[in-house]
Amino acid sequence: MSNTDVKISNIPVKDVGSLVEALSSAYCSMINNGCSMKLMPSVMLWGAPGVGKSQAVRQIAKEIEANTGKRTAVTDVRLLLFNPIDLRGIPTSNADKTLAVWLKPQIFQMDESDDVINLLFLDEISAAPQSVQAAAYQITLDRVVGEHKLPDNCIVIAAGNRITDKSVAFKMPKALANRLLHLEVQVNFDSWKSWAISAGVHPSVVSYLSFRQTALMCFDSSSEELAFATPRSWEMVSNLLNNVNGDAWKISSLIYGLIGMSAGIEFISWCKCYEKLPSMEDVFSGRFYEVPKEPDELYALTSAMTKYASEHKDDVEGLRNSILYANLFPPDFSVMLMKDYMSIEKNFTQTLLRIPEFSRWMQTKGALLNGTF
Structure with a gap:
């Protein structure tokens, strides 16, 4: 069996087209019914390098725009390039200089307007050191990092390569894995x-x-x-x-x-x-x-x-x-x-x-x- 055929046990396998259809349909149903995006589990896309995970996220954003009438704003975060401090922000003093507060990172500067859907794409999460993956706990489950909170109109999708692909990949902690909806992406011509x-x-x-x-x-x-x-x-x-x-x-x-x-x-x-x-x-x-x-x-x-x-x-x-x-x-x-x-x-x-x-x-x-x- 070639590495392009390797499957991760116990999770669904989707080509990009069916993946986009399944997720965009779910998101659009929630949006059109007035539901908060925090009710939808964060999604984890697994697949070989270049298989189309990032392209799928861009297509999902387009489908949401086409079927809800809302504008989408995609924030692409390459976690491989981040450390835990980058996610939490830079500490500084409050106005009275009595307490430390954390400046909000640019990635959390999102539009909370009713006519906007934010999509936070945590790419290369499996390539990030486990200290950064740990910081992703709060984002995927609680939708917060430290003092910073994601707005209710924000979708969270993560993506990464499989360990079997032998690219840069750290084993995902079970506690983080259990917070995600897992889908494997494979090529379909x-x-x-x-x-x-x-x-x-x-x-x-x-x-x-x-x-x-x-x-x-x-x-x-x-x-x-x-x-x-x-x-x-x-x-x-x-x-x-x-x-x-x-x-x-x-x-x-x-x-x-x-x-x-x-x-x-x-x-x-x-x-x-x-x-x-x-x-x-x-x-x-x-x-x-x-x-x-x-x-x-x-x-x-x-x-x-x-x-x-x-x-x-x-x-x-x-x-x-x-x-x-x-x-x-x-x-x-x-x-x-x-x-x-x-x-x-x-x-x-x-x-x-x-x-x-x-x-x-x-x-x-x-x-x-x-x-x-």
Whole structure:
């Protein structure tokens, strides 16, 4: 069993998508019912480095905003960099110089307004020394540290790596562990792909990982390699392609530095498929090309079309033309493209259903979309 498959016994295992759905649903129910967030247990997310724990917290904040009408303010605290004094604050004298008082740390300067939900994210808690973890007792259970109290509109989520990951990790004291709601985060490609499409991850990254799904997460705690592929490092590769240079070969050394030489060389070789693709402007304007026959080119084509569609969501005629072109694809790739289209943004399926060609596609291939034949 590889270290990416190691599970922590006796706690639920969730991919990022189902984790976000479960927690955001619980939080939104409490918020919409007028409940105080102190009634919700503090959450502890366990998982390998780069698996998507931090990304999940950001997605939860967005879901809360979308479903409650409230603004979220995320405070990200890397406990590895803190000591107990940092959490309690700096002592000073009171006005009469007769007693010591503690200045409130910046992390506790939160907005208590009714239209705001604060989210305190205690990241790398398992990497913090036990003296700092002990200071987290009060935060997770009593929602206080010393004299400082968290407001009732504050959610507390902690995250850390497992000891089996052999990253910096201290064993969590049982007393602290019993104060938390524990969930383990593991990689699921379909969940990651849905997020990646809606988040604008570069199409070459999406298409390559669609073709080679096992390359999404290559963390191995027994390896001495410094650069390796994880959802986090692939997101950074995408950021380079989107913002530095879209030609992977020209920034190859930067890509190698994120995911390693072996994965990087294979990915850059894959990117050459894009040179063979038809013009997306032509496809969406109704000029159809011969459909590629090789699987790698079809993966690249569907990702390029999804990216173009996400940037032209209001071009109904263009979407219509692309669906007509997709009817020429092998059935499994046609289904893949429509699933990707529906992941572009929330409720985008309703937009597609207003296009007659999509409705006809659903009538003929909808059973394949649902995984039945």
